[in-house]
Amino acid sequence: MKMLMMSAAAALAMTGGALAQESYSLAITDVEGLEQLQTEWGPFKAALEEATGNAFEFFPVNSRTAAVEALRAERVDFVITGPAEYVVINKMTQAEPLVALGRPDYFCAIIVMADSGITVPADLKGKKIAFDDIGSTSGHLCPMQLLADYGVDPLQDIEAIHTSRNIAHEALKRGDVAAMGANHNSWIDRARSQDESVPPGAFRIIARSGDLPNDLLVVGAHVGAAAADAIRTAILENKAAVIGSIVSAGGENAKYEGMEILAVEDVQYDRVRDMYATIGQSQFAEFVGE
Incomplete structure (x- = not known):
């Protein structure tokens, strides 16, 4: 009986682990095409999978609006984007910041x-x-x-x-x-x-200016809070490896040299909302220039 109970517990643990592993989609708003995504962000995707134990697939988008539509349709789960883009994405989809990609001397x-x-x-x-x-x-x-x-x-x-x-x-x-x-x-x-x-x-x-609010990894409103929290914790606990994966790609990612990964809250982007208001776009309902 004791052996039977131990076997059942082991099976339950294995089942729980299998259920815990999820597959998510990831977009980057200023990178077009799967080939470029693989070149510039492939190492990050691999580090993210290693840190979280989940699978991530790239979801190419050809515009910021396309990223919004994909979030609304629940076709993309996570998006890496800039501060100005985030303010509009948040307003249009209720996506929230997960972690900030802190760029040094970003002003x-x-x-x-x-x-x-x-x-x-x-x-x-x-x-x-x-x-x-x-x-x-x-x-x-x-x-x-x-x-x-x-x-x-x-x-x-x-x-x-x-x-x-x-x-x-x-x-x-x-x-x-x-x-x-x-x-x-x-x-x-x-x-x-x-x-x-x-x-x-x-x-x-x-x-x-002072240092600007950071680029960030955004999580879609449809992703459960517990899952989002677990991924955030895993990234922060393994941030040295995640940072290395971003910087190692070089190219456009050279701007992240010396970066830090930080916890982040939506209120930190109110400064960007003020900027939109200054140019007469206080509704944050569309991407200016697109």
């Missing part, structure tokens, strides 16, 4: 030429400023909020144009724009440091 800046005579944001009133893609957290929303923080209405006091960071950099040097708003580190790494035509001192930063 925006207003940049001018050092010999321009422009020393404070108020000097930019009536002038043309270049920004990154519409809807970019660090290249659009943040610089516009930064101007507003210094008393410059980004909708009324300036002429805004949107272009790539490298084109904006060249336009600034030529004097086609008076300033550019950009992700500070991305500008230094991808434009200023590669420009041998002028020294770094030819540029002046007249305003910087």
Whole structure:
């Protein structure tokens, strides 16, 4: 009888373990195509499976709106996205933040030429400023909020144009724009440091934001709270391996060098909601620029 009870208990434990293993789908909003997903995020998927004991499959999306529709249809369970995207995703699907992907020195800046005579944001009133893609957290929303923080209405006091960071950099040097708003580190790494035509001192930063809310892993509202909590705990307990998997991919993931994985709450993204309100999009009901 004792042996029978032990066998039954073992069988029950095995059954419980099998039931505990689940299969989930994972999307990344700024990566298109399965091949690119495998290249840039394949190591992360493997680390996530190792940490949680669950299976994850990539779900390619070709737009942020496609990610929203997939969450609504319960075709995708987890999404890696940026702060600006999250605010809209949360409003449209009630998806919640699971963990934050903490990028070091993630902030925006207003940049001018050092010999321009422009020393404070108020000097930019009536002038043309270049920004990154519409809807970019660090290249659009943040610089516009930064101007507003210094008393410059980004909708009324300036002429805004949107272009790539490298084109904006060249336009600034030529004097086609008076300033550019950009992700500070991305500008230094991808434009200023590669420009041998002028020294770094030819540029002046007249305003910087504080560190921005982080990129994050979002969980769909349809995923059970217990399952989400278990996955969050597993990621945080194995974050060294998970971080290594993200950074090791290189390429676009180089921006995560020196990152930390952090617990996160929705309230931390109220700053981004304020940015949307500053550009006249206080409903968070659509992706600007899409």
